[in-house]
Amino acid sequence: MDIQTLYKMKSKFVAREVGSELIIVPLTGNVAQMSELFTLNETAKFLWESISENASDEDIAKLLTDEFEVDAETARKDVSAFLANMDVLLKK
Numbered sequence: 001m002d003i004q005t006l007y008k009m010k011s012k013f014v015a016r017e018v019g020s021e022l023i024i025v026p027l028t029g030n031v032a033q034m035s036e037l038f039t040l041n042e043t044a045k046f047l048w049e050s051i052s053e054n055a056s057d058e059d060i061a062k063l064l065t066d067e068f069e070v071d072a073e074t075a076r077k078d079v080s081a082f083l084a085n086m087d088v089l090l091k092k
Contacts, residue, residue, distance in 0.1 A: 001087035003060055003079075007051045009090060015048070022048060026090075038089055043068065047082050057083070 013024045022045035025037045040048055043064075050063050057079050064075040 001083045001090075003051055003055050003057050003083070006083065006086055007053060007055070010048075010051060017045075021045060024048065043078065044082055044085075047079065 012027055014027055015022055015024045017023075020042045022040040023037055024040060046067055047060060047064065050060050057076070061072065061075040061079045064070060064078060065072055068075075070078070
């Protein structure tokens, strides 16, 4: 999955902040599927909230290096891991 695919899917979720985590719940016909909610930690929450219409994987990695004390290579790996995890979760 890439950032743009995930961006297009974001509208099919409702998100609520709980402490430093973000809970996302898929919607089916405007009804939340509470049996399928996902909890995102602080980093994943930042990535989820940073996804925008014109963002690329590299743009998101750069935002990650700016926000957290992480080098560019680690940020790229974190973005790739996040996208892979979201791909698995969203295909369930």
